Amino acid sequence: MGVYDYTSVEKKWQDKWVKENTFAAKQDFTLPKYYALVEFPYPSGDGLHVGHPRSYVALDAVARKKRLQGYNVLYPMGWDAFGLPTENFAMQHHIHPEIVTEKNVSRFKSQLQSIGLSFDWTREVNTTDPSYYKWTQWIFIQLFKHGLAYKKEMNVNYCTGCKVVLANEEVVNGFCERCGSPVVHKTKSQWMLKITEYANRLIDDLDDLDFIERVKTQQKNWIGRSYGAEVNFTSTEGDKITVFTTRCDTLFGATYMVLSPEHALVRAWLENGIIKNADEVKAYQEEAAKKSDFERTELAKDKTGVCLKGVAAVNPVTEQEIPIYISDYVLSTYGTGAIMAVPGHDTRDWEFAKKFDLPIIEVVAGGNVDEAAFTDCETGILVNSGFLNGLSVEEAKKAMFAWLEENGIGHRQVNFKLRDWVFSRQRYWGEPIPMTYCDKCGWQPISEDELPLLLPEIKDFEPGEGGESPLARHTEWVNTVCPCCGGPAKRETDTMPQWAGSSWYFLRYMDPHNDQALASPEALAYWGPVDWYNGGMEHTTLHLLYSRFWHKFLYDIGVVPYKEPYKKRTSHGMILGMNPRAFVNMSKKDQDALVAEYGSEEAAKKALVEKYGEMAEHPIVKMSKSLKNVVNPDDIIRDYGADTLRLYEMFIGDFEQAAPWSTSSIKGCKRFLDRIWQLQDILIDGDEYRPELEAAFHRAIKKVTSDIDSLKANTAIATLMALVNDIVKTGATNKKEYHTLLMLLNPFVPHITEELNQICGLSGELSQQAWPEYDEAKCIDSAVEMPVQINGKLRSRITVPTDSDNDTVLAAAHADEKVAAAIEGKTIVKEIVVKNKLVNLVVK
């Protein structure tokens, strides 16, 4: 039948699918539904790289299989198109971001279509479309009306590169997650969202979800719930100093206190002249304020601080006076910004106490507090602790809670690491925040029937130097009337962060053209929640957490009928590339040249590390533009075809694991497809599996069916390769077999399978057929080959009828020549037969 012309065949089917909307979800809400979702991309100017399709193809296979199994499948795609790179590109090239976005979207879309993904393109959404962001703004207004959006003057992370405020989640080691510029602190008035209000539910509700474990633990750690107590100390000046502690059992061992340098009491005491060493204290405060987050963590090992002279605290349980220090190891943003220090049983306090020569009292026996803090809560027994003596840590905590409450000194308290979400960005290319400020009425949302509040068309979207939004310069837009009193008011000029539009997009797919609501209640009830959501690990504490928060809020106000947006969450591993700077990846010629230059291979490698950093030691690294090791899917499709690309991405390895791209391995996938193509030459009639292949087919159906659902496409494909090998060995295949094979392959390689099915006239379009069924009873061959072990070592193999009883199997084993020779003259101690698996004879 000649060579397979993948280019024209793939084009033919892709055009047909787009033209006929073959994969559009049906509006029939009585059918069983399945909602498969992949994270919609940010349409950057670079186009797709081979990492994108890994996620898309995996769920495409799931979606295609579910359709064949009779589900009404929603598998949508859209564009998360607001964001900085587009805006930066637009500024550099003096093109409006809207035009840049449009261009990028059309490139992405044609790339996705050239992969043959079965997206429902009738439901495409775009976060920058006013008919979409109308509802993003609407949700913000609801958040405001329910007290979950508030404006606050606060210390924020400010990226010196992007000139924009960042959320905590966007700061990595003190640097901007996106551009890598240092992040500094600034005080700015910001819109905040009270995600902390949902902290408990965001943790607790994880229990019922089918999320991969690392996503759950990462979210839990990020939210960082800890159970403890708030305890009130008093100062010698009569102030109440509240601390948070998880170890109230150690209160008798609190020998000093530490406040964060920013603590309000320190400011008050300085103002009142209570602190005698004010200069020293002020100097330390300034020093601490200057440090970036990065410096603060870098210097973490070495404790610094200043003792406040002229004021002390009283330990409420010992009634002893203890000194008060300020130190930047106490964070103003966690707990109460103040701690009771128990050097005997907290590592940080211990280090601090050693450095400042403070008393260390052992209150939990079991370690040696002179050498190190004893932090074991399991085995320790309370000592030197009055009424707690002799108790375990757990018991002592309970007793202390009771004592604190009885005496009005403290109470149980739960604290979180999670901070409220900084929601303002001083940028142009984002959703306008639909709020106005009036001197009389304060902040007011604009009337909901004025939504969407359109982003005004402006030309100068450079950010202001002082970190001011570009919109602020457009007074004709800024000046408006107060929706409350009708007086003069000003619009909010900050825009929403990139995460806004993606926090609810999966709901819009359910009913994307609705102009009365973000989606109809019927559509929301039918399609939700998302059955399977796949996306990157990097979004675990960003998009994934944010969207769970918004969803819970929408649930609370009755918009959505279920409290979690996603039933199941998985995460694909990255596709890695060759590191051209690693010695082992260089051509022989370049290696020789380097060896010649530096004298030896070792010296050459060392020189590379000096030149490029440690990275030069790793042969496999992330793909990046700077290394020029990015593989473009367009090239792969041109050289091998979309089906080969799809097959390879699924075959490359464990889906959850990172995998290096290999240009040679991909050939194996191409070869396999060519063999599938060639099978048509040996096609014979027949509408039943031939006996010699029947069991193999039933097993393959079973394996592929379950493997697609458990993200093991690699083994599903291996099974199909083995099946093809078996078929080829028989020298022929019949129509029934070929059709089943093409059906099983269809979710992975839809083009070639549809084409072969059509050429050979096997059935109507595969996309309209029913998924093959298997019969458990027929998965088993009539005879099995069983290994025979003597003392656990393989000695021979016997073939017996399947499900033979032990006596039959043993008789066959003993009849075997090699076995007989091996046990010659030995005593049989034990005979083990595992049905259909193996025989083991234990001899002496």
Added chain:
RNA sequence: GCGGGUGUGGUGGAAUUGGCAGACACGCUAGACUUAGGAUCUAGUGGGCAACCAUGCAGGUUCAAGUCCUGUCACCCGCACCA
């Protein structure tokens, strides 16, 4: 430091409840067909001449361990002075 994960041929990776380690593929070797081969096909391919030895390392349980238990090492990812 805390949390999560991974260690299997030259490479990517397979191995239901413990039950033939290395499926499937890449690469490599030899051969065939070819003017040619970076195409295709056939055969071979963990190590060792063998007995045997092999799943990071050291023990243990078991008739039987990649899988279970104890200890240990290495690497990767996330968080990181969170009281």
